[in-house]
Each structure stands twice: as C-alpha cells, then as structure tokens.
C-alpha cells in the first residue's frame with residue numbers, strides 16, 4: 378500500500394471513445410427490438426450475455442489464448458459505463474468479467490484457464506463470490522467454513538451468506554479455512570478455491586432483499602469434495618490474493634452509476650428550463666458525478682498500467698457509494714418544487730421509491746463505509 382493517495386491524470390483514448398459508439402448502437406438496437414427493458418428485473422439474462430460475449434466485450438482485457446481481446450482497461454471502462462447507463466442486464470457475466478476471471482488468470486492451473494475462461498468470454502459461465510459468512514463479513518479473516526485435506530483432495534463444510542446470484546452461478550470462488558490463524562498473523566490460514574456449484578453437497582437457499590427480490594443467497598456446504606486442482610494460489614495465503622481481488626471489485630463505475638437512472642429521470646422532470654434551485658442542485662450533482670468519473674477512470678488507467686491502486690479504489694467506492702446513496706433523496710427534494718403538469722411524474726415517483734429501497738445496500742456490498750475508511754486511514758499512515 379502506498380503512503381499517499383495518488384490519482385494519475387488519465388484520459389480516455391480515441392479507441393475507447395470509438396468503442397463507446399459501437400456499444401451505444403448495440404444497446405439501442407437491443408432496447409428497440411424489445412430484448413430487454415432498461416432497469417427492469419433482476420438483471421440476469423444469459424441470452425443477453427451471450428450476445429455481449431459474441432461482441433468480444435466480456436473478458437476483453439484478457440489474453441487472446443483464453444478468449445479475451447487484449448484490449449485496455451479503459452476500453453473495458455467505457456463498455457461498463459454504457460451498459461450501466463443503459464440499464465442492461467449484465468448480471469450473468471459481470472462478476473466473472475470483473476473479478477473472478479482475473480483471479481483465475483492469476484492463480485488457476487493452465488488447463489482450468491483453457492476450459493473456463495473462454496466460456497466466460499462467450500457469456501456462458503456465471504460466477505458467485507463466496508466470501509461473507511454469518512460471523513464474518515467485514516472481518517473476512519474470521520471465516521470458519523473449512524476445507525480439510527482428504528484422500529480425494531479437499532472436504533468442505535460450512536456456510537456462506539449474502540452470496541449474490543449463487544442460485545444461477547456455475548462456479549463460486551470461495552474463501553475457505555485450511556488452517557488456524559497464527560499468533561503472528563491472524564490473516565493466515567485461508568485459501569481460495571474454485572467450486573463447481575453442481576458438486577454434490579451444496580445447497581443454495583434464497584435470502585430475500587429489502588425490495589422483496591431474490592438476488593442473494595445462503596450457501597451450505599456439507600462434505601463437498603473438491604479435487605486438488607481447485608486450489609487457487611497458495612494454500613493458507615489467500616489474504617494476499619483476496620485483497621487484490623477487492624481492488625477490482627471496488628474500482629469500477631458500477632460504484633456510482635448503479636442508480637444513475639434517478640439522475641436522468643430528474644433531468645427529465647425538471648425540464649429544459651429548471652428554476653434556480655433546480656439548476657443549482659442539478660449542477661452540483663453533475664459536477665460531483667464528473668469528479669467521481671475522473672477518479673474512477675484514473676483507477677482504470679492505473680490498472681491498465683499494471684499498478685495496484687487499492688487505496689484509490691477504496692476512495693472511489695467510499696465517495697461513489699455515498700453519492701449514489703444520497704441521490705434518490707436529493708432528487709426527490711429537487712423535484713418537489715416542480716409543478717406536476719402531467720409530464721409522467723408517476724414514473725419518476727416509482728423509480729425514486731425503488732431507488733430509495735435499494736440505497737442502503739450501496740455502502741455495504743463490497744466492503745462497508747467504515748471498513749473502506751479504515752483502509753484509507755491505514756494507507757495514509759494514520760492508524
């Protein structure tokens with residue numbers, strides 16, 4: 378970790394902007410053909426992901442020999458940004474594209490990479506993240522779900538919770554306890570494993586979220602047997618790997634664009650000539666968004682340059698998720714002074730209600746506000 382926060386000045390290159398037009402055209406055609414409705418449903422659509430895969434937009438930074446396109450993180454940034462703004466259903470490929478694929482690239486055996494990575498890039502293979510447990514969320518290093526050595530490889534017993542889309546996933550990357558922590562290092566003793574979700578002994582049960590939807594789950598492991606080649610990286614040393622994985626999870630534009638439809642709806646409701654209050658409020662929101670975007674693009678640029686900007690990624694997630702959490706309330710306040718002259722205010726109210734119900738999760742998923750601030754403070758040498 379660096380001793381200071383340093384966002385490299387990064388601009389999107391011309392090829393990334395050219396790609397943006399291609400992505401916009403694709404999304405416009407998909408919407409016009411009625412293939413998906415923006416921001417509606419649980420966002421999991423395998424057929425849509427296969428079309429995205431055919432375009433070469435999943436795993437696009439990965440080597441060609443594994444199905445990737447060897448394009449830059451900045452090009453990937455543009456694709457992610459356009460998909461978020463267009464409310465596209467990317468959940469069937471997003472986790473694998475963002476973080477599970479990069480973990481496999483770094484730590485899986487050559488034969489696993491050759492089999493699994495191309496199927497991810499085709500949009501045919503979905504991943505879940507098995508980190509959190511009932512008594513181990515922020516404190517991941519307290520994980521208790523065990524992987525014990527046995528004749529066939531490893532025997533898994535325990536429970537993961539809040540596992541997003543485990544009910545659809547083909548694989549999970551699970552953080553499992555392979556030995557006890559040591560006195561010197563309480564992070565020691567955890568290992569990452571690739572788990573095929575069809576392995577006997579795995580039970581996935583729904584946990585219903587605050588909006589009454591099923592997107593995360595409890596996953597129980599009862600004497601699940603995994604072969605030796607399912608170990609990712611070094612046994613007992615996952616604390617190093619999981620930290621790098623979280624930098625991927627925290628840095629993207631999804632950390633402030635998840636409810637961007639609130640802003641676009643606000644602009645529509647305020648109309649072409651908002652009053653002074655509306656103009657100032659909107660100007661402030663757009664300026665904040667622009668700053669967040671520059672910071673996030675900078676992180677993508679640093680990833681492209683081979684750096685590990687964990688501290689900057691934590692800043693983007695903390696500032697970004699707080700911004701999007703406040704957005705529905707801010708939009709409701711600004712719109713409350715606009716006369717309801719029949720310009721489809723019902724749609725605005727419906728979207729705001731949905732966004733308000735979902736808002737608490739932003740500062741929890743991928744690391745809570747308090748944990749991110751601890752990381753930032755440690756990175757600055759303050760603790």
Ligand SMILES: Cc1cc2nc3c(=O)[nH]c(=O)nc-3n(C[C@H](O)[C@H](O)[C@H](O)COP(=O)(O)OP(=O)(O)OC[C@H]3O[C@@H](n4cnc5c(N)ncnc54)[C@H](O)[C@@H]3O)c2cc1C
Nearest residue numbers: 506507508509514515539540541738741742743744745747
């Ligand atoms: C929508 C959503 C999707 C998720 N998807 C996944 C997933 O796919 N896979 C997965 O593994 N997990 C997932 N999670 C779980 C998420 O990572 C955890 O909820 C999160 O890490 C917090 O853990 P916890 O719920 O156990 O809360 P706790 O860790 O118990 O925290 C409770 C409160 O105490 C605070 N706190 C805890 N420790 C400290 C400390 N040291 N200093 C200061 N304050 C502290 C926290 O900030 C929080 O406010 C998801 C969560 C959500 C909301």
